Amino acid sequence: MSTPEKQSKTARILIVLVLAVLATAAGIWSASIILDRRVNLEELEAIRFPVARQLPPFELVDHNNQVFNEDALRGRWSFLFFGYTHCPDVCPTTLSVLNSVAHRLQDLEADIRFVFVSVDPERDTPEVLARYVGYFNGDFIGVTGTEQQIAQFTRELGIMHMRVAAEENTSDYLVDHSASVLLIDPDGRYHAVFSPPLAAGKISDDFRKILEAYR
């Protein structure tokens, strides 16, 4: 073969090789984008229920003395936490963490609410709750009711609470209670649960994944 012919053959081989490499690279790149779009729910630290359970009707009252029932849980995501205002450690810490979660999720266009449900309706009246939740975040909702209404609501959600007698002063009793944060979806269904130890970063990241999978 003469030199010019050899050169053009080499050039053709080179062009084919380069095109092949580019095609492979393009294939890998677009495949990785498609794979990234699928939310990996196995990475969740929260427990997301395979079947989200519809909550039956209930009636409670919020810190503004307005009715708080199943309608209040529709059309928005709700983070529910159960506690009481005489709790010095777990409840203030958790509400502070949830306030951090609220700030972290501010960029989302989703309608999200944070609800503090009292397991001590005897002492936690709407007025007491208004002062309490307002301290942590002006948008937080405090919810209470009669002993019976609270008992029914907590039972439905598998939330445990039990009064513990104080040793000296009977008005200073404590209440044992579930420390998990529950997630209710815009259809009013119990969608997921975040178990302690609670961290704002983990909760926010998990919620974003749950939201993505819900759409």
Place this chain on the structure above:
Amino acid sequence: MKTRSASILVALLAFLCLYSSAHAAATLEITHPWIREAPPSSRVLAAYLSINNPGDAAITINGISSPDFESAELHRTVINEGVASMQHVKQLDVPANGGVMLEPGGLHLMLFNPKRMLAAGDTVTLTIHVINGTCITVSAPVVRQVDDGHSQHHH
């Protein structure tokens, strides 16, 4: 004015505690005490601090008191299978050459019925009572704490 009389009170209590511990071998070191600021109408507040025992013998704490509250107790938050409960700790051993941390989610001082409204910036006096009859008094600031939860330890 409030700060000055609080300082005098702390000094007095510290003197009384030191006087009674003149014969004690070693005393506990209390550092970083703080009170979590609570919503204005709260009747129960939490205090946290670090305790160090530089001595060669374990030291047992058997009481807490504060002139700023009607009563005070040492409690431990326990979360068992997702349920939080509070255990009244009547005696706490601080190991020799060791320490104990009181922090959110674990051991804490439970302070009942504040005698005045407390807000961030105020100072509270806390006295830790030791089983040998001595005590340690510290001043703790009321702090508005922001919790993210990522640095919590669990005992």
